[in-house]
Amino acid sequence: MKVLLTIVFLAYLAQMTLNPIIAPLAREVGLAEWQIGVTISTAAIMVVLTSQFWGRRSQSWGRRTVLITALSIATIATAAFAFVSQLGMTAVLGGSALFTLFLLLRGIGFGSAIAAIPPTAQAYIADVTVDEAARVKGMAGVGAVQGIAMVAGAVVGGALAGFGLLTPLVVVPILLGVGLVLVLFVPRREPRHELIADPARIRPADTRVWPFLLAGFGLLTSLGFIQVICGFIIQDRLALDAETTGLATGGVLLAAGIGMVVAQSIIVPRSGWTPPTLLRVGAVIALLGFLILIPDLGLWSIVAGILLIGLGMGIGMPGYTAGPTLLMSREEQGGLAGLIGATNGLTFVVAPTASTALYGLWPPLPVIVGAVVLGLVAVFVFAHSRFRRLPDVAAVDADRLARAAEGTGAGQATLGD
Incomplete structure (x- = not known):
């Protein structure tokens, strides 16, 4: 578990290190705001397209194989992205050629690779936890290391930007390479269970799942509306140059990371709140x-x-990720983790492009839209019947075993349908 969480941390640290400098980098290489928005949306599309594949493969191939494959792709893609960015900053490359390479490397390459990390971690935690409290705590652990990565990424990205915008880009593939080395310490065999040759597929319309997916989609859509334009807001409201913007954006994102770390390492584990209450x-x-x-x-x-x-x-977020796992059998956890990952990616398909376009119309507009979305989420999670008391993990397992004994087949439980 510790090794896996460290790998998650390094992968997200690499991603978060790019965030403080992505806005000033776009302007430095001559790309428009909408072009960097499309690049990030392309990465999100790849997350949507590949998350279910990675989630199910984490149960059939094993976590180690999935992580080696994904981190290798991510390391190569980000190293090439750093090289291409240097060509753009020195005016060797520009225009549509530079934009196309940004799409291929930062969008398709890195996006498809990073999509493997959350489903692998979430499926593992769902596999080895045996009650609601442990599962919420485990999912919060993944969120906590992501929050710590946001803090560290803000610090690292902002500080390294002081040495030039190219410096963070060079560090990112190094971080991913360290994660790739750590994968060697992940056991070849699963710690408690045998691999599943054909993990169950989960439909987005499954009544056990879709209310949580909708709530999570709303949360992350609102976050996506602010995440990409944060650098633009800081640069325009405070009238800063490119390198100072990178440093200031890192400091502001540090505040977000601190909030996430406090929430997921202190508030969530100690509150004992159920997933609906957390939402x-x-x-x-x-x-x-x-x-x-x-x-x-x-x-x-x-x-x-x-x-x-x-x-x-x-x-x-721990309420969104842990809630539906309490309604699923073990055979369904990989598919569920992939579906959650795809939903997370889907939010960033529209939000970055829409937020940058709306920002060009009127800077406060994407923030207002994000607030409206969050207001609708708040009403939904208070009003919908699914966000009431959830069954214990043991109850789901007992239901699955009962169905298996009756000849309906393990892994086909539909508790709550």
């Missing part, structure tokens, strides 16, 4: 952050708003 509390807190961020009140409002958004997302 309700998280949505309301994040909504407050968006409302603070709408008016231009200076640096303090940016930091306070982003901090509350990070705190709210940190509380709500």
